Amino acid sequence: MGRNETGVTADQPHRGLSKTTTLVFAVAAGLSVANIYYAQPLLDAMAEDFGIPPAAIGLVVTLTQIGYALGLIFIVPLGDLLDRRRLIVIQGMLSAAALVAVATARTEGVLFAGMAVVGLVAVVVQVLVAFAATLALPSERGKAVGTVTSGVVIGILAARFVAGILADIGGWRVVYLTSAALALAMAGILFRILPKHLPPESSDSYFVTLRSIPSLFLREPILLVRGVLALFIFAAFSTFWTALVLPLSAPPFSLSHGQIGLFGLVGVAGAAAAGSAGRLADRGLGQWTTGLSLVLLTASWGLIVLLPVSILALVIGVVLLDLAVQAVHVTNQSIIFALHPEARSRLVGGYMVFYSVGSAIGAIASTTANAHAGWTGVSILGAAFSAAALLVWASTRRTGSPLHARMSSIASI
Numbered sequence: 495m496g497r498n499e500t501g502v503t504a505d506q507p508h509r510g511l512s513k514t515t516t517l518v519f520a521v522a523a524g525l526s527v528a529n530i531y532y533a534q535p536l537l538d539a540m541a542e543d544f545g546i547p548p549a550a551i552g553l554v555v556t557l558t559q560i561g562y563a564l565g566l567i568f569i570v571p572l573g574d575l576l577d578r579r580r581l582i583v584i585q586g587m588l589s590a591a592a593l594v595a596v597a598t599a600r601t602e603g604v605l606f607a608g609m610a611v612v613g614l615v616a617v618v619v620q621v622l623v624a625f626a627a628t629l630a631l632p633s634e635r636g637k638a639v640g641t642v643t644s645g646v647v648i649g650i651l652a653a654r655f656v657a658g659i660l661a662d663i664g665g666w667r668v669v670y671l672t673s674a675a676l677a678l679a680m681a682g683i684l685f686r687i688l689p690k691h692l693p694p695e696s697s698d699s700y701f702v703t704l705r706s707i708p709s710l711f712l713r714e715p716i717l718l719v720r721g722v723l724a725l726f727i728f729a730a731f732s733t734f735w736t737a738l739v740l741p742l743s744a745p746p747f748s749l750s751h752g753q754i755g756l757f758g759l760v761g762v763a764g765a766a767a768a769g770s771a772g773r774l775a776d777r778g779l780g781q782w783t784t785g786l787s788l789v790l791l792t793a794s795w796g797l798i799v800l801l802p803v804s805i806l807a808l809v810i811g812v813v814l815l816d817l818a819v820q821a822v823h824v825t826n827q828s829i830i831f832a833l834h835p836e837a838r839s840r841l842v843g844g845y846m847v848f849y850s851v852g853s854a855i856g857a858i859a860s861t862t863a864n865a866h867a868g869w870t871g872v873s874i875l876g877a878a879f880s881a882a883a884l885l886v887w888a889s890t891r892r893t894g895s896p897l898h899a900r901m902s903s904i905a906s907i
Contacts (some may be wrong), residue, residue: 511634520642522683526619532654536666561852563847576693582621582684589618627838639831649760651761659674710837710844728823729852737763742754761815771820777899782817788880789816789884790818791815799870801869
């Protein structure tokens with residue numbers, strides 16, 4: 495039987511991923527996750543278009559995040575039970591339809607419903623990450639996960655900037671029409687290159703699969719530790735990126751949304767550099783990589799707090815922050831995917847719930863901190879989240895000590 499472009503056949507599902515296909519996974523993941531973040535710089539334009547009070551337009555972001563959270567719980571686990579190729583392509587097509595609905599909405603009800611669906615099907619990102627981990631050779635799993643996850647983080651960081659540029663050219667609706675066209679094109683590409691007829695990872699029923707997610711994390715200390723680390727690092731990440739617009743848009747800087755969006759592109763450099771974290775995890779250095787990255791994350795706030803007097807210090811701090819968060823995130827996923835190959839979609843769905851909770855906590859806490867203590871308060875809050883993650887790692891690092899041996903035994907199966 496011949497191989498397709500992934501180098502995988504139905505008879506040999508673990509022959510590995512080519513560099514080209516891994517890159518396609520990364521691009522698809524980045525385009526999908528960006529759909530969640532496009533709205534943030536467009537809220538004022540949406541509010542004006544629909545006549546929605548500024549206090550209520552934030553519901554666009556809230557409903558998108560609620561849809562995403564529901565997708566993590568109820569859709570991502572299907573990746574263990576169904577043909578992932580079909581699941582990914584269907585989600586891509588639904589995403590295109592939802593984006594068109596948003597772009598052509600004439601009432602706020604259609605807008606809100608469309609954004610909820612956009613968030614719901616955007617969890618195709620996590621199905622892609624789990625599928626990449628399944629298709630990659632065990633010795634290259636961390637590298638593959640790192641590359642795809644880099645695409646995710648770059649999509650998050652670049653979304654605000656791209657949305658601002660497109661909106662300046664043709665209005666906010668052009669952003670969603672463009673994204674719909676890209677989603678449809680990517681669905682076609684994935685339909686063509688993904689391996690066909692791979693058997694499901696699990697024979698459990700859907701409801702048994704859902705019930706197994708909490709027990710997996712409670713039963714495996716490593717999973718729980720990595721989930722808690724995700725909660726804290728993304729609380730720190732969200733603290734910074736949620737509050738950044740507040741001091742930069744105010745005097746003495748008074749930067750435009752487009753100029754502020756450039757800081758997201760600066761963060762891309764750090765995120766891209768962290769792709770090597772997956773390679774280190776493949777070599778059994780996941781614990782060392784995590785510890786060093788958390789030290790860098792905590793230290794980055796010492797530069798970030800200097801924003802009132804130094805933009806250069808802020809830029810360096812952004813690179814370090816995104817490098818550290820991405821490195822820990824990649825390492826976390828490399829480790830958890832090696833533990834239960836038959837439950838990778840469930841694992842990534844459960845893990846990303848910690849991510850979502852941390853992001854929500856950081857977003858809420860950062861605006862409160864800024865209101866009471868300004869940028870110094872925001873920086874102290876971010877440093878506290880980062881230090882908490884470092885403390886968790888330091889106090890539980892022995893939990894992961896036998897991990898490399900276990901990963902090796904799994905890889906030999």
